Amino acid sequence: MNLKCLTIAVAMACTCTLGEAQTAPAPIKDDFQPSSLNQPGQEYPQVNSQGYARFRIKAPKADSIKVSLGLGGRGGTRLTKDADGYFTGTTEGPMDEGFHYYHLNVDGGTFNDPGTLNYYGSTRWESGIEIPAHDQDFYALKDVAHGNVQQILFPSKSTNTSRRAFVYTPPGYGKNKSEKYPVLYLQHGWGEDETAWSNQGHANLIIDNLIAEGKIKPFIIVMTYGMTNDTKMGPAGLRNFKVDAFQTVLTEELIPYVDANFRTIADRAHRAMAGLSMGGMETHAITLAKPDEFAYYALLSGGTYSPAELKDKPKPKLVFMSCGSKERPDGVNNAAAELKKDGYNAVSYVSQNTAHEFLTWRRSLSELAPLLFKD
Amino acid sequence: MNLKCLTIAVAMACTCTLGEAQTAPAPIKDDFQPSSLNQPGQEYPQVNSQGYARFRIKAPKADSIKVSLGLGGRGGTRLTKDADGYFTGTTEGPMDEGFHYYHLNVDGGTFNDPGTLNYYGSTRWESGIEIPAHDQDFYALKDVAHGNVQQILFPSKSTNTSRRAFVYTPPGYGKNKSEKYPVLYLQHGWGEDETAWSNQGHANLIIDNLIAEGKIKPFIIVMTYGMTNDTKMGPAGLRNFKVDAFQTVLTEELIPYVDANFRTIADRAHRAMAGLSMGGMETHAITLAKPDEFAYYALLSGGTYSPAELKDKPKPKLVFMSCGSKERPDGVNNAAAELKKDGYNAVSYVSQNTAHEFLTWRRSLSELAPLLFKD
Structure with a gap:
């Protein structure tokens, strides 16, 4: 393997960790469940049977929260604030099956989702979410x-x-x-x-x-x-x-x-x-x-x-x-x-x-x- | 141990984890070093030789960040935003030696300090900071x-x-x-x-x-x-x-x-x-x-x-x-x-x-x- 291959491998590591999503012709099913990687007792993030991920973060006085996870190359998932001070949002399409690293951008700062366990990737402890794979057994x-x-x-x-x-x-x-x-x-x-x-x-x-x-x-x-x-x-x-x-x-x-x-x-x-x-x-x-x-x-x-x-x-x-x-x-x-x-x-x-x-x-x-x- | 003792023990667990600080007659020494529990390459939080803790969080569009660590019972340490979008602040007094759990309040939401490793306490993965103890050997x-x-x-x-x-x-x-x-x-x-x-x-x-x-x-x-x-x-x-x-x-x-x-x-x-x-x-x-x-x-x-x-x-x-x-x-x-x-x-x-x-x-x-x- 030469240097070019190394550079490609690393570039892939950098660009693909957000997960690629497929086009989603079907409507989003309302069977969301907490991700298996959530911290004890945490209801969010959630995942549905199609592989959509849904996020919910409390931050009543924040202006904007964006999740780094979403459709590859399109800048992730922007959450919307409700009257109770919760930001919620769902990925634009289904995510690839399996494990994904992600983090939040809260008013310009990088933070982890307080709902999930943390996993070391991208030289930081990131949030993790699991889209159940059909072969997860x-x-x-x-x-x-x-x-x-x-x-x-x-x-x-x-x-x-x-x-x-x-x-x-x-x-x-x-x-x-x-x-x-x-x-x-x-x-x-x-x-x-x-x-x-x-x-x-x-x-x-x-x-x-x-x-x-x-x-x-x-x-x-x-x-x-x-x-x-x-x-x-x-x-x-x-x-x-x-x-x-x-x-x-x-x-x-x-x-x-x-x-x-x-x-x-x-x-x-x-x-x-x-x-x-x-x-x-x-x-x-x-x-x-x-x-x-x-x-x-x-x-x-x-x-x-x-x-x-x-x-x-x-x-x-x-x-x-x-x-x-x-x-x-x-x-x-x-x-x-x-x-x-x-x-x-x-x-x-x-x-x-x-x-x-x-x-x-x-x-x-x-x-x-x-x-x-x-x- | 009866029920009363249990209640006292648990109450102590709930109220004392922020750490008690002593009065600080001396000026704050400018010998702050990154906490030993920081994530790889992270410069903040820092601790000085007197036991003060200093925090620095990037969040350019946030309105307020408060650290749960500080003087016991007085609501932690409120950070101040500078022109570059960083919130910084130092505990009002020296902290007790040893390990402390803490978290951030960012615009009303609970997040971890992205600078530190995480430790399970208070039924969540919290940020951790270490004030070097004189007997840490x-x-x-x-x-x-x-x-x-x-x-x-x-x-x-x-x-x-x-x-x-x-x-x-x-x-x-x-x-x-x-x-x-x-x-x-x-x-x-x-x-x-x-x-x-x-x-x-x-x-x-x-x-x-x-x-x-x-x-x-x-x-x-x-x-x-x-x-x-x-x-x-x-x-x-x-x-x-x-x-x-x-x-x-x-x-x-x-x-x-x-x-x-x-x-x-x-x-x-x-x-x-x-x-x-x-x-x-x-x-x-x-x-x-x-x-x-x-x-x-x-x-x-x-x-x-x-x-x-x-x-x-x-x-x-x-x-x-x-x-x-x-x-x-x-x-x-x-x-x-x-x-x-x-x-x-x-x-x-x-x-x-x-x-x-x-x-x-x-x-x-x-x-x-x-x-x-x-x-």
Whole structure:
């Protein structure tokens, strides 16, 4: 992946997070329910069965409130004030299924919707809303055995601090005291951090459900901060992004710590790396620079590999490349075809009717997991 | 603890969370620094060496912004708008050391300060600010071995769902694969949830540091939601609060799950229960109702035990009662004296110059920990 691809991936991250809406011929159904991501007891925002989102904010003396969520590129949803001092409004059309970041503009200032939980994206804790997806069952909290997600603080000499990571251990990890597990290192995108994959990605629930259905063997997931926000925002800063500092933290500090403190199978054949968007760019760079560390590579809306990049290196057991159908599906499909021609185990996946957002990546993880650690 | 004590504890929780300020004879020093709880890259809010807090919020078209933090009972801090569209202001006096919840009133609406991280309190995710305490070293992130904090989802038949808890496992838990540990069940207060003790309480860092200094032997901490916010707010709802549902979840579901999935010493002598404010009320009720479950009891700003309540039951190995000096220290001191007279191992602790806030409880945990699991 070259610099141009990176710039495209980041540009997509910046422009598409508001969600794309489709044209809406049908009238708006009056079956709005509170979003599943609301704070306890909060009635708004709400979502209806068609995917419209409705907002309601109390601010009796404010002049204007606009929601950043709405039709892509058209500036979001402007709310209207009623006599009781509440601002209300509904998106112009249905939103894409899945998770969306957003915030409010209240009289010119940026604030979160007090009704929702907060999620780290765009280098700030944003409001979050969930448009129920028709296939949401695969990431639902069900009555199955659950793995745990734990915060670890690992020593990092290269950055002179204790750094945070989250580690998913699968169901049974605490009981099967002699079993060892493969490990997936899973990276967030630009503007996000190490909380993204478990908070908005539901990575733990996706894996819990796949294990419960017998579709995969249990593995560990490690998620840490990819240092992608440490440069100044904007193309200039991103163009200067160097993966070296993160590569050192990951391969020389985090992996040895995880292997020392968790029951891992500590070899290349049982270690995978995947990332979304800029996390895909990092995955691409680090797997090529350290081909003895990982045997499985996955880029989720994060670019592609070419046969030329992979030749003369230890052969990956899997190259997985995915994106949403509203991104550039030809890119991942063509790249997989090229790799297959040269004998690589390459798989592309396109998430239908989604863009550069988390439903694409939840689905990608669910498609990727059964392909990992096959032998 | 009777109903009157509960009402007092809850009233304290409601009125004191804004923090009490002292009179300020000295001029305000111009050494303001960003609060340690700010979101990445955010310059405001700031705190100076005297404990003043300064706020700066952009909202060019807003008419008024008020911060809920300031001098207790005097309605917080009103900000002033400048020509650039920023509202700024400084608390009228220095704040108490430690952590404070707050929020903004923007033109009559309740919003969080976009500069800070969010913390669950008062049944909402609030803004948080930290006034550096002179003794902050004991809860600082240091270059020592760190334990992990993990989210578990445990099955709960009585509430027909998977419930969340956080489990702190001490440094070495992952390596010393045969060692078993005692367990402290640690409860949050009214309006808070199971995130409080690790997010705003730094329970993990407090225990990491005590272990590193050789002051305590490692133990596990389990923190779950005490269901204290499920009744309607206000005295009527709280008066009707019944501990039974939570007692069932804790003693019949969570404790067996933890004992089955973590390397615990699963007996009364190695199990403690502690809670702050309403979590203390729950600790009081559950330890008395289930005296065979716990051997160590601790109420942090959460009432007292009397000898009459404890007699004819298995004797606790420790009764610990604490509060801030700005609460009612006589209450815990007198109760401990009464218990000692009757031969109980009772300890009271008073946190100097703090009120019904988290610095009181961080310090209380640090004082409590060395007294736990002594044999």
